[in-house]
Amino acid sequence: xxxxxxxxxxxxxxxxxxxxxxxxxxxxxxxxxxxxxxxxxxxxxxxxxxxxxxxxx
Numbered sequence: 001x002x003x004x005x006x007x008x009x010x011x012x013x014x015x016x017x018x019x020x021x022x023x024x025x026x027x028x029x030x031x032x033x034x035x036x037x038x039x040x041x042x043x044x045x046x047x048x049x050x051x052x053x054x055x056x057x
Contacts, residue, residue, distance in 0.1 A: 012051065025044050
């Protein structure tokens with residue numbers, strides 16, 4: 001999961017998308033539970049993906 005989140009954050013940074021709170025939430029969730037059963041982490045990843053989609057679409 002950590003690799004997925006860090007990859008998404010890398011893409012957000014590349015496109016200079018401002019979402020510091022979302023990045024912080026993602027890292028906080030990774031610290032709590034970095035396994036695939038963390039639904040809040042998945043929701044955070046989904047939101048990051050939506051931001052990337054809006055930017056690149």
